[in-house]
Amino acid sequence: MRRRLAMWTASHLMRPLPGPGEVHVWCLFPEDITGEDTALCKIYKELLSPSEKTDIAQCSSNPKMQTQKLLARTLVRTTLARYASGIVAPSSLRFTKNEFGKPNVIWPVKRLDDWRPPSLCFNLTHTQSLLMCAVTQKAEVGIDVEERERKFTRDLMALARRQLSPEEADWLSQFTDPNEQRCQFMQLWTLKEAYVKALGKGISKAPLKEFTFTFDASSPTVLRNLKQAVTIPISLSRAVDNSDDAWQFLLLQPSASHYASICTQILPSSTFEQGSLQLEGWSNHNNLQVQLWRTVPLVRDEELEGAVALALSDPLSS
Amino acid sequence: MASSVQALASGSIAAVSLASLAPASQKLSAASFNGLRAFPMLKQRPTVIRLVAASSRRPPRISASADAETFQVVSAVIAEQLAIDVNDVRAESKFTDLGADSLDTVEIMMALEEKFDIQLDEDNAEQIVTVQHAADLIQDVVTAKKA
Numbered sequence: 001m002r003r004r005l006a007m008w009t010a011s012h013l014m015r016p017l018p019g020p021g022e023v024h025v026w027c028l029f030p031e032d033i034t035g036e037d038t039a040l041c042k043i044y045k046e047l048l049s050p051s052e053k054t055d056i057a058q059c060s061s062n063p064k065m066q067t068q069k070l071l072a073r074t075l076v077r078t079t080l081a082r083y084a085s086g087i088v089a090p091s092s093l094r095f096t097k098n099e100f101g102k103p104n105v106i107w108p109v110k111r112l113d114d115w116r117p118p119s120l121c122f123n124l125t126h127t128q129s130l131l132m133c134a135v136t137q138k139a140e141v142g143i144d145v146e147e148r149e150r151k152f153t154r155d156l157m158a159l160a161r162r163q164l165s166p167e168e169a170d171w172l173s174q175f176t177d178p179n180e181q182r183c184q185f186m187q188l189w190t191l192k193e194a195y196v197k198a199l200g201k202g203i204s205k206a207p208l209k210e211f212t213f214t215f216d217a218s219s220p221t222v223l224r225n226l227k228q229a230v231t232i233p234i235s236l237s238r239a240v241d242n243s244d245d246a247w248q249f250l251l252l253q254p255s256a257s258h259y260a261s262i263c264t265q266i267l268p269s270s271t272f273e274q275g276s277l278q279l280e281g282w283s284n285h286n287n288l289q290v291q292l293w294r295t296v297p298l299v300r301d302e303e304l305e306g307a308v309a310l311a312l313s314d315p316l317s318s
Numbered sequence: 319m320a321s322s323v324q325a326l327a328s329g330s331i332a333a334v335s336l337a338s339l340a341p342a343s344q345k346l347s348a349a350s351f352n353g354l355r356a357f358p359m360l361k362q363r364p365t366v367i368r369l370v371a372a373s374s375r376r377p378p379r380i381s382a383s384a385d386a387e388t389f390q391v392v393s394a395v396i397a398e399q400l401a402i403d404v405n406d407v408r409a410e411s412k413f414t415d416l417g418a419d420s421l422d423t424v425e426i427m428m429a430l431e432e433k434f435d436i437q438l439d440e441d442n443a444e445q446i447v448t449v450q451h452a453a454d455l456i457q458d459v460v461t462a463k464k465a
Binding site: 059060061062064065068069127128144146150152153154158159162163189193202207208 | 399402406411415417419420421424425429
């Protein structure tokens with residue numbers, strides 16, 4: 001345990017908290033963990049709780065599925081522990097679920113001198129080839145990832161009519177190239193899923209057919225240089241959650257073969273006025289800032305190369 | 319129940335800025351978006367949508383327990399959709415543990431509707447966690463249809 005804690009106090013594994021309007025996204029590509037790394041997987045297993053270990057052993061006879069679950073739990077635990085200034089080990093975190101199944105973290109240490117557990121919101125998503133964990137401070141967040149080349153077994157427009165809003169399905173039906181239509185569907189799907197996950201109330205409270213994303217075609221597309229992305233504004237017809245919450249969306253390609261969407265709550269600026277959370281010079285909370293890393297937990301982190309932003313919503317603040 | 323017209327900004331561009339975060343002690347380097355793949359230009363005008371918020375509905379309880387034949391058909395449909403061996407599909411298997419994502423679940427529902435000539439609504443779909451749940455639901459709906 002001491003050795004594990006020592007690993008976690010290594011400075012490169014500690015991160016400052018996400019600031020206002022900021023989302024940190026940690027991406028795990030299973031291909032980065034090769035077959036020879038069974039030793040690494042054994043270490044990961046030791047990070048898990050007894051019930052998580054049991055769940056993995058029982059969930060499936062398929063080793064691939066077991067590894068997926070192992071990596072998912074590892075990613076969540078190691079990601080959250082990064083923000084605890086070395087005070088908390090990944091294995092000591094506990095998780096509960098709200099009545100709709102949305103996970104929440106319980107910190108084992110409630111205070112240590114001046115340190116208090118951060119108010120982190122997080123969400124996990126995964127496909128076979130990519131796992132992503134999004135983290136914010138205080139702002140609800142949802143994330144969804146899909147493989148671009150995902151094979152559909154049903155007719156795409158039938159799926160669209162069933163799952164998308166009528167307006168979105170109409171919009172989709174106007175694409176004549178099947179490949180392009182499929183890509184547009186996937187993008188819309190990740191946006192809708194990210195929103196529902198951010199709301200955290202399950203599908204029945206936010207039926208997919210009852211909200212609509214539109215892409216604003218009247219804005220030109222422009223290619224920009226490094227570090228600046230210009231995107232097509234997207235907007236969401238009024239939210240289904242009956243609250244005054246405002247949400248911001250980012251649609252991106254974390255890699256050439258994936259689409260992902262991130263949805264996060266836009267918090268009033270008063271949320272961050274107190275104490276040490278206010279970063280100097282940070283004035284515009286409505287400017288969504290996303291940072292992405294490619295990680296092999298406990299081994300290395302690096303910038304995620306090659307991510308492409310596709311669309312961003314204007315903040316819905318009135 | 320709030321409904322509002324969302325005015326779409328015309329000609330406005332929203333920027334994602336990926337500044338490096340530089341708090342006092344540690345500099346974070348950010349992954350940067352290397353420019354933008356051009357979004358396909360759409361030919362039609364964007365539509366503005368008025369929305370009615372969802373009303374809360376209580377999902378119906380699943381009451382029946384599936385017979386063996388129903389179970390086998392359901393398992394076969396699931397196995398085919400997920401491209402797995404049908405022997406790996408057990409009654410207590412969770413869809414997610416079989417490798418199904420949210421889209422797979424929808425496609426499975428559609429395939430089951432077609433196979434059994436029934437309609438499933440989204441409230442039912444949300445209740446389904448395991449293969450047994452799916453089979454029981456199908457049995458429920460099929461029985462109700464015959465009645």
